[in-house]
Amino acid sequence: MKRIVFAAAERAELVEAEDSSGPLAPDEIEGRTLFTAVSAGTELYSYGTHDAEKRKYPVRPGYAATFLVEKVGGEVTGVRPGDIVFTSGGHASRQRAKVSRTAPVPAGLPPEKAVITRLMGVSWSTLVTTRARPPARVAVAGLGPVGHLAAQIFKAAGYEVLATDPDGRRREWAAAKRGSRRCCRPCRWKTRHGAGSWTWSSNVPATRPPCSMRAR
Numbered sequence: 001m002k003r004i005v006f007a008a009a010e011r012a013e014l015v016e017a018e019d020s021s022g023p024l025a026p027d028e029i030e031g032r033t034l035f036t037a038v039s040a041g042t043e044l045y046s047y048g049t050h051d052a053e054k055r056k057y058p059v060r061p062g063y064a065a066t067f068l069v070e071k072v073g074g075e076v077t078g079v080r081p082g083d084i085v086f087t088s089g090g091h092a093s094r095q096r097a098k099v100s101r102t103a104p105v106p107a108g109l110p111p112e113k114a115v116i117t118r119l120m121g122v123s124w125s126t127l128v129t130t131r132a133r134p135p136a137r138v139a140v141a142g143l144g145p146v147g148h149l150a151a152q153i154f155k156a157a158g159y160e161v162l163a164t165d166p167d168g169r170r171r172e173w174a175a176a177k178r179g180s181r182r183c184c185r186p187c188r189w190k191t192r193h194g195a196g197s198w199t200w201s202s203n204v205p206a207t208r209p210p211c212s213m214r215a216r
Helices: 040-047 117-129 145-156 168-176
Strands: 002-008 011-016 028-036 065-072 084-087 094-098 102-104 137-141 160-164 182-184 197-200
Touching: 028 084, 065 094, 117 145, 137 145, 145 160, 145 168, 160 168
Parallel strands: 137 160, 137 197, 160 182
Antiparallel strands: 002 011, 028 065, 028 094, 065 084, 084 102
């Protein structure tokens, strides 16, 4: 089995990993990886030199994968060989997981798109923890994949979504997808555009909401 690892700061390697060919646990499934998703923020941090002295190498990056089921444990029900499932797996040629840690990919949804659902989960908890409720106004700062998906989630839940990002291309994309009612540069936010909830989904300081824009 092949796996991508960060062997040291700024050094990625494709290595032969321990083959998971041993017997499956009764509640496990296994199969060939179809796609994995790169989480740029998390993986660039793990790959880079920041805090490298505190990191235990090798690092095994990745936490989202779709795979074609080839084997199932004796107690597994509802999943069979030939099914395509999602799991929080790493960048490896094969996946093995407890069936309870997987989700079936719906028919008609390409596995290369299904793997992106993991990034939706990053901001999903905000819907539970925020005191703002639809149709309140919420704001998303940073329109990379996580922020863009957050805007889509909030809109689908019935919120009025405002979004900001210093990159004009990202603002145009969000507006074209109608995830946000209004998109603008961070410096154009004014107090009158306050929101019931802020989601800061970027590691770029320029996208951080100003102090005057704290959520109500």
